[in-house]
Structures are given as C-alpha cells and as structure tokens.
Amino acid sequence: MRHSLFGAAIAIATALSPAFAQATDIRFTLGWKTQGSDAPFLLALSKGYFAEEGLNVTIDQGEGSAATVTRIMGGAYDAGFGDINAIIQNAAQRPGEAPVMVYQLWNRPPxxxxxxxxxxxxxxxxxxxxxxxxxxxxxxxxxxxxxxxxxxxxxxxxxxxxxxxxxxxxxxxxxxxxxxxxxxxxxxxxxxxxxxxxxxxxxxxxxxxxGMDLYSNGLMVSQALLAENPDAVAAMVRAVNRATLEVAKDQDAAMEAIMAFDNLVDPEIERARLNFALTNLMNAPEADEIGMGDLVDERLTRSIEIVAQGYGLERLPDASEIFDRSFLPPVEERRFAVEIMN
Known part of the structure; x- marks a missing residue:
C-alpha cells in the first residue's frame, strides 16, 4: 500500500513540477581533441548549466572543425563546435541538410x-x-x-x-x-x-x-533538432552563453572544467590556448555592439561569396540558411568582457 501511495505521489509531482520532467538528450561533438578553447561547453557541462536547462548533454571529442558538420549531417550528433565555413560549403551542395550556426564564438578567423x-x-x-x-x-x-x-x-x-x-x-x-x-x-x-x-x-x-574577413567556429545544431525541439536549442544557447561570459572572466574555473573532462591535457598549454582564443578569435569590435554569439549579416554574406569562390561552389546559400539568431538571449545578456587571469 505504501508503494502505491508513493508511486501516486511521484506521478503527481512529475505532472506538476518541471524538476521531474525528463531531460532532453543532446549528443555533442567538439571540434578536435580536448583543448582550452572548448571551455564554454565543458564549463556548461561541469557546472550543470546544461542540466539546469533540462538538457542531458553528452560531449565527445572531435575530428576537425569541418568534420563537426559532417558528423551532425550524418545523424551521429545533434550539435557541435565547428566551422561556419564548412556549413556554407555543405549548405551550397545539399540545401536543407547542413546544420545551422546558432551561437557564433570565433568572430575572427584563425x-x-x-x-x-x-x-x-x-x-x-x-x-x-x-x-x-x-x-x-x-x-x-x-x-x-x-x-x-x-x-x-x-x-x-x-x-x-x-x-x-x-x-x-x-x-x-x-x-x-x-x-x-x-x-x-x-x-x-x-x-x-x-x-x-x-x-x-x-x-x-x-x-x-x-581582405578575407571570415567568421569561424561556433555552436551549430542539426536541422532535425531545430525542427523537432527548438526549445532545446534555445536552452543550449542560454547555457553556452552563460558559460562563455563566465570563461571570459574566470579562466581558473574554465581550466577546472577542462581538466575534469580530460585530465590528460597539458594545463599550461591549454590555459594559454584558451587565452589565445579569448584575445585573438573572440574579440571582434562588432561584439561590443551586437554581443557575443551574434554576427553581422552583411559580413556573413561577403564570407559566403569568398568561400564560394575558394571552393568553386555553384550555389550561394543565403545567410539565413547558415545562421539563425532567433535563439539568442537579449544583447544585454551577451556583453562580452575578457579579463585574462595569468
């Protein structure tokens, strides 16, 4: 009898409380082996920011920032950290199948x-x-x-x-x-x-x-996730944005998250690599106005033209096929200020 009453209580709590709602599983691929520049995703994982948003995120190492796109297109992953220029290439050749960038991290190219x-x-x-x-x-x-x-x-x-x-x-x-x-x-x-x-x-x-003013790596998601669970996309963007702003101000916390994920990395090298990303790849002047995670459509359109020329693409995808800003938090919640801690 007690088991039945307990089960009924759990059923009622599950129906009434979001805390009992089943988390959405997200399979996530990094761009390469674990590196300091992966800190926003690893910190969001280790500090529970994904979990607070109702996401059960599993993160795997990658095979290259361009491979992130093909991994997602192949259905093995729902989201990942990869190169927007690889999205452009695949969107031109296979419209409607390539993943979409939803949070631009590297607003300067490497x-x-x-x-x-x-x-x-x-x-x-x-x-x-x-x-x-x-x-x-x-x-x-x-x-x-x-x-x-x-x-x-x-x-x-x-x-x-x-x-x-x-x-x-x-x-x-x-x-x-x-x-x-x-x-x-x-x-x-x-x-x-x-x-x-x-x-x-x-x-x-x-x-x-x-003259090659390109964008580069960021958070991208599959077409299926966009269509089937846009709330999960918005939740993931919120968690990554929260972690990104924290990483910019606290590299000690970032390194703790990186080492918790992969204790075989060289902490000195990866801390330096993280600082390199913060100061050389994530600090375009436009971020002061539009905030971290967003981009300038006109600049993206020029990037598409450059990539099309370099890769011999027959079709130029529209900027809206490559980047979707509709999941971004308000700009005042995406103000990015780097404080390097040595």
Missing part, C-alpha cells in the same frame, strides 16, 4: 600563412618564388587562391606542397618549406612544442588582414 622571419618573407609579394605547405582541403589551403587574387600574388609563381598537418611546423623549421597554411590557434602552440618562439621568430599573415 586562418593564416606563417613564415620564419629567417626566410626573408616580409610581404605577401614575397610568396612568389617560394614554397608553401599545407594540408589539402583545409580552409587556409583551399582559400589561398582567393587570398592571392585579392592581394595581387601570382599564384603560378608559388609552389604548394601537400602534407599532413602534423608535418607543417617541423618541415618549416627544417627549411623544407618557406611557410605553411595554418590555423593560428593550432600552429602557434605547435611551434612552442617544437621549442620555437612564434611571436619573435615568425611572421603571421592573417587572412582577416588581407
């Missing part, structure tokens, strides 16, 4: 060409007659022809060598190549790992400084 100062390359014109190396298919490599055209570089005079990403810095250090097509947030720390000084001994030709 795409760059890095050269040793000892190479004597001081301007983009100096690329002519030299050899640059990069991994085939990465945005930096694929978009170099557009970079060259915009900046008057004769691409026929630039030798390009394909190689695995992990070989770029070692080959550049040995002098086998004169520069590399890289992601700054990766290459900077690869050079440090190779006992190099990336600030003092290398020149960084960042695409954004040469």
């Amino acid at each position: 795409f760059a060409i890095v050269t040793p100062k000892s190479s004597g390359i001081e301007t983009v014109a100096d690329f002519e007659g030299r050899t640059l190396g990069g991994a085939q298919g990465t945005p930096t490599t694929r978009l170099f022809p557009v970079f060259a055209e915009l900046n008057g570089v004769d691409i026929t005079k630039v030798s390009q060598e394909n190689m695995a990403p992990n070989l770029q810095e070692p080959m550049m250090i040995r002098g086998d190549i004169d520069g590399a097509f890289v992601f700054t947030i990766t290459s900077w720390f690869n050079l440090i790992a190779n006992r190099q000084d990336p600030a003092a001994d290398y020149n960084w030709f960042q695409f954004e400084d040469y």
Whole structure:
C-alpha cells in the first residue's frame, strides 16, 4: 500500500513540477581533441548549466572543425563546435541538410600563412618564388587562391606542397618549406612544442588582414533538432552563453572544467590556448555592439561569396540558411568582457 501511495505521489509531482520532467538528450561533438578553447561547453557541462536547462548533454571529442558538420549531417550528433565555413560549403551542395550556426564564438578567423622571419618573407609579394605547405582541403589551403587574387600574388609563381598537418611546423623549421597554411590557434602552440618562439621568430599573415574577413567556429545544431525541439536549442544557447561570459572572466574555473573532462591535457598549454582564443578569435569590435554569439549579416554574406569562390561552389546559400539568431538571449545578456587571469 505504501508503494502505491508513493508511486501516486511521484506521478503527481512529475505532472506538476518541471524538476521531474525528463531531460532532453543532446549528443555533442567538439571540434578536435580536448583543448582550452572548448571551455564554454565543458564549463556548461561541469557546472550543470546544461542540466539546469533540462538538457542531458553528452560531449565527445572531435575530428576537425569541418568534420563537426559532417558528423551532425550524418545523424551521429545533434550539435557541435565547428566551422561556419564548412556549413556554407555543405549548405551550397545539399540545401536543407547542413546544420545551422546558432551561437557564433570565433568572430575572427584563425586562418593564416606563417613564415620564419629567417626566410626573408616580409610581404605577401614575397610568396612568389617560394614554397608553401599545407594540408589539402583545409580552409587556409583551399582559400589561398582567393587570398592571392585579392592581394595581387601570382599564384603560378608559388609552389604548394601537400602534407599532413602534423608535418607543417617541423618541415618549416627544417627549411623544407618557406611557410605553411595554418590555423593560428593550432600552429602557434605547435611551434612552442617544437621549442620555437612564434611571436619573435615568425611572421603571421592573417587572412582577416588581407581582405578575407571570415567568421569561424561556433555552436551549430542539426536541422532535425531545430525542427523537432527548438526549445532545446534555445536552452543550449542560454547555457553556452552563460558559460562563455563566465570563461571570459574566470579562466581558473574554465581550466577546472577542462581538466575534469580530460585530465590528460597539458594545463599550461591549454590555459594559454584558451587565452589565445579569448584575445585573438573572440574579440571582434562588432561584439561590443551586437554581443557575443551574434554576427553581422552583411559580413556573413561577403564570407559566403569568398568561400564560394575558394571552393568553386555553384550555389550561394543565403545567410539565413547558415545562421539563425532567433535563439539568442537579449544583447544585454551577451556583453562580452575578457579579463585574462595569468
């Protein structure tokens, strides 16, 4: 009899209280192996911000920021941290299937060409007659022809060598190549790992400084989740926004969350990588006006045109196919101020 009464009480409580409502399962993929720049998602997980929003989020490591898009499109994941330019590429080729960005985190791109100062390359014109190396298919490599055209570089005079990403810095250090097509947030720390000084001994030709004003990584969700559970999308955006603002002010809490998720990472390197993301990839001037998570439609439209040119896309998707701001909290709740804690 007591069991029956207890069961009835639970049933009543379940019907009346949101606390007893079943959480929505979300399968989430990171962009790569655990890194400091993943802090907003890992902090939202460890501090229970997802759970407070009624979400049961499972986070897996990734295989590349472009692979986040294909993982979501394949149905293995509902959401992830990945590159908006990969969304553009897939949306052009498979309309209505590509995921949609709902919270833009990296409002500046990590795409760059890095050269040793000892190479004597001081301007983009100096690329002519030299050899640059990069991994085939990465945005930096694929978009170099557009970079060259915009900046008057004769691409026929630039030798390009394909190689695995992990070989770029070692080959550049040995002098086998004169520069590399890289992601700054990766290459900077690869050079440090190779006992190099990336600030003092290398020149960084960042695409954004040469007419390639692109966006990059952020929170994206599947078409299915958008259609079937928009409330869950809004809840996830709220949790990530809350965590992002906290990470900007408290890197100690961010690192605790990262180490709780993966205690095999190097805390010193990943703290530095987090600070790099905060100060180099998440601080576009536009964020002061529109807040973290949003973007400028006109800039996104220009980005779509650049990506279409670089990837030879036959169709230009509309900006509304790529980014959906309808889930963002009010701008006053997305004010972003970085306080670096060393």
